[in-house]
Amino acid sequence: xxxxxxxxxxxxxxxxxxxxxxxxxxxxxxxxxxxKHDVTGYGLEIDxxxxxHCIESGINVIQADxxxxxxxxxxxxxxxxxxxxxxxxVKRPDFLLDEIIRVGKQAIIGFPNFGHWQCRLQLxxxxxxxxxxxxxxxxxxxxxxxxxxxxxxxxxxxxxxxxIQQRCIVDHAHQDSLGIKIAPNLFGEIAxxxxxxxx
Amino acid sequence: MPDSIPANSxxxxxxxxxxxETPITLECGQALPAYDLVFEAYGKLNQTASNAILICHALSxxxxxxxxxxxEDKKPGWWDNVIGPGKAIDxxxxxxxxxxxxGGCNGSTGPTSINPDTNTPYGPDFPIVTVNDWVKSxxxxxxxxxxxxxxxxxxxxxxxxxxxxxxxxxPERLKHVLIIAATPKLSAQNIAFNEVARTAIKADPEFHxxxxxxxxxxxxxxxxxxxxxxxxxxxxxxxxxxxxxxxLRHDSINYGxxxxxxxxxxxxxxxxxxxxxxxxxxxxxxxxxxxxxDPASAFEGDFAQAVSKIQxxxxxxxxxxxxxFSPERSQEIVNALLSENKEVTYAEIEATQGHDAFLLPIxxxxxxxxxxxxxxxxEVMPS
Numbered sequence: 001x002x003x004x005x006x007x008x009x010x011x012x013x014x015x016x017x018x019x020x021x022x023x024x025x026x027x028x029x030x031x032x033x034x035x036k037h038d039v040t041g042y043g044l045e046i047d048x049x050x051x052x053h054c055i056e057s058g059i060n061v062i063q064a065d066x067x068x069x070x071x072x073x074x075x076x077x078x079x080x081x082x083x084x085x086x087x088x089x090v091k092r093p094d095f096l097l098d099e100i101i102r103v104g105k106q107a108i109i110g111f112p113n114f115g116h117w118q119c120r121l122q123l124x125x126x127x128x129x130x131x132x133x134x135x136x137x138x139x140x141x142x143x144x145x146x147x148x149x150x151x152x153x154x155x156x157x158x159x160x161x162x163x164i165q166q167r168c169i170v171d172h173a174h175q176d177s178l179g180i181k182i183a184p185n186l187f188g189e190i191a192x193x194x195x196x197x198x199x
Numbered sequence: 200m201p202d203s204i205p206a207n208s209x210x211x212x213x214x215x216x217x218x219x220e221t222p223i224t225l226e227c228g229q230a231l232p233a234y235d236l237v238f239e240a241y242g243k244l245n246q247t248a249s250n251a252i253l254i255c256h257a258l259s260x261x262x263x264x265x266x267x268x269x270x271e272d273k274k275p276g277w278w279d280n281v282i283g284p285g286k287a288i289d290x291x292x293x294x295x296x297x298x299x300x301x302g303g304c305n306g307s308t309g310p311t312s313i314n315p316d317t318n319t320p321y322g323p324d325f326p327i328v329t330v331n332d333w334v335k336s337x338x339x340x341x342x343x344x345x346x347x348x349x350x351x352x353x354x355x356x357x358x359x360x361x362x363x364x365x366x367x368x369x370p371e372r373l374k375h376v377l378i379i380a381a382t383p384k385l386s387a388q389n390i391a392f393n394e395v396a397r398t399a400i401k402a403d404p405e406f407h408x409x410x411x412x413x414x415x416x417x418x419x420x421x422x423x424x425x426x427x428x429x430x431x432x433x434x435x436x437x438x439x440x441x442x443x444x445x446x447l448r449h450d451s452i453n454y455g456x457x458x459x460x461x462x463x464x465x466x467x468x469x470x471x472x473x474x475x476x477x478x479x480x481x482x483x484x485x486x487x488x489x490x491x492x493d494p495a496s497a498f499e500g501d502f503a504q505a506v507s508k509i510q511x512x513x514x515x516x517x518x519x520x521x522x523x524f525s526p527e528r529s530q531e532i533v534n535a536l537l538s539e540n541k542e543v544t545y546a547e548i549e550a551t552q553g554h555d556a557f558l559l560p561i562x563x564x565x566x567x568x569x570x571x572x573x574x575x576x577x578e579v580m581p582s
Binding site: 048051052053054055 | 533534538544545546547549563566567569570571573574
């Protein structure tokens with residue numbers, strides 16, 4: 001079974017044998033795939049309807065609300081904490097980032113880039129909140145309440161003294177391009193970061 | 200009464216009795232020289248005895264968990280909606296066992312049984328039994344059924360506490376544990392409710408210090424009141440509102456103290472029928488077993504230390520409107536398991552029915568239950 005492209009990138013970054021915490025684990029696909037490579041850990045998922053799917057995928061899942069932080073987990077208790085496409089949907093992304101780097105020795109965070117040129121054009125010339133392939137909801141019914149750009153996220157990392165170990169900026173098809181290389185915040189649609197607390 | 204037995208029922212069932220002559224020493228220090236354990240079993244035990252499931256009952260439950268005793272039965276067993284062919288605990292795959300706990304009043308030795316020393320019912324002289332004692336006696340039943348390891352031990356409420364105690368006390372004897380609508384221990388409020396229930400029973404003039412049997416009577420009022428109180432704690436405000444609201448039995452209010460609201464009528468009916476069926480001394484014992492339950496106490500109060508013994512994989516389920524054992528209490532169990540890196544899955548089911556939700560066929564709850572038991576089945580039947 002092939003993984004969704006952003007999950008494939010995350011999958012490739014995680015070494016076998018790692019202990020992980022997958023925040024917003026959905027139906028458990030990523031953790032289930034990783035478990036075949038001796039990765040262990042838990043998924044956290046707020047949506048009750050996904051719990052049965054997680055069980056079917058064979059993962060341990062804890063129903064929890066990320067807005068409450070991660071008080072159930074001890075400092076540095078996971079090799080990796082993963083947060084894919086969820087940062088923009090929490091009440092306080094900055095608090096969650098604190099929690100992630102407290103609990104994880106390393107973390108992988110992926111989010112849709114609000115600085116993409118199409119978003120910028122829609123706001124500047126259309127005069128309305130952007131709707132795109134990666135952000136399909138309208139402003140009033142969107143779960144994405146804290147959208148950010150690549151620059152915003154990197155600034156937050158600087159403020160929090162979070163060290164960026166690697167990043168991967170791609171388009172909606174998860175392809176790299178010359179444009180993205182030259183101006184990632186303008187041409188990148190999805191950003192993935194591997195981060196850790198600065199030593 | 201069923202016109203015909205539904206296809207997904209375990210069918211007509213006869214309880215079985217295991218008579219044990221080896222004395223059992225209870226946690227309170229007293230011993231029973233001999234005792235009976237009444238149980239029911241459904242499905243077939245496989246050759247390696249790897250497909251057995253133990254169901255632990257709650258406060259007023261018994262061994263009759265699924266199917267019918269006769270064609271005249273009004274209702275099937277108390278958890279029939281999860282046990283049977285094709286149901287969450289699928290009897291096509293599993294051998295399911297449920298027993299009446301020691302101290303009960305439905306066949307297993309308890310206060311209504313004859314005390315061999317006096318040739319009269321034990322009554323209040325029946326020793327206090329605890330969750331630990333139940334686990335111990337359930338393990339004796341398992342030995343007698345040649346079940347070395349349960350595929351899963353499953354329970355809700357007080358049953359969930361027994362399941363948890365199994366996983367802590369006899370970790371190698373179960374592969375999975377399902378702890379539903381339970382708590383690591385009772386809160387002061389929980390104990391307070393139990394104490395009001397006990398006070399109601401003991402205050403009934405017909406109680407006779409527990410020797411009501413020799414006075415040929417029953418403390419119906421006291422036990423009924425205890426049940427009324429308990430019943431309120433099993434339901435949520437929402438559930439009661441949905442079911443009864445402020446509906447009156449007659450068109451208008453009467454400015455009197457007779458039953459006027461439907462909820463009053465319901466509670467009175469429930470309490471009266473319960474008081475005829477259940478033994479007051481057993482009710483006292485069961486509430487004490489609840490109050491005493493505290494697996495951390497054997498580990499200097501450290502609950503994480505207690506659950507560190509667990510080898511079974513765990514499924515913990517709570518219900519949003521359960522205020523008797525709220526989701527926060529289940530989360531305490533989950534957090535302790537997480538702190539010990541145990542295999543655990545946790546679900547909090549959106550349900551309006553309060554504590555009682557664990558007994559009800561709520562689709563999302565049953566989806567999770569079914570998915571989990573399928574996983575258990577796939578482990579015991581690798582083909």
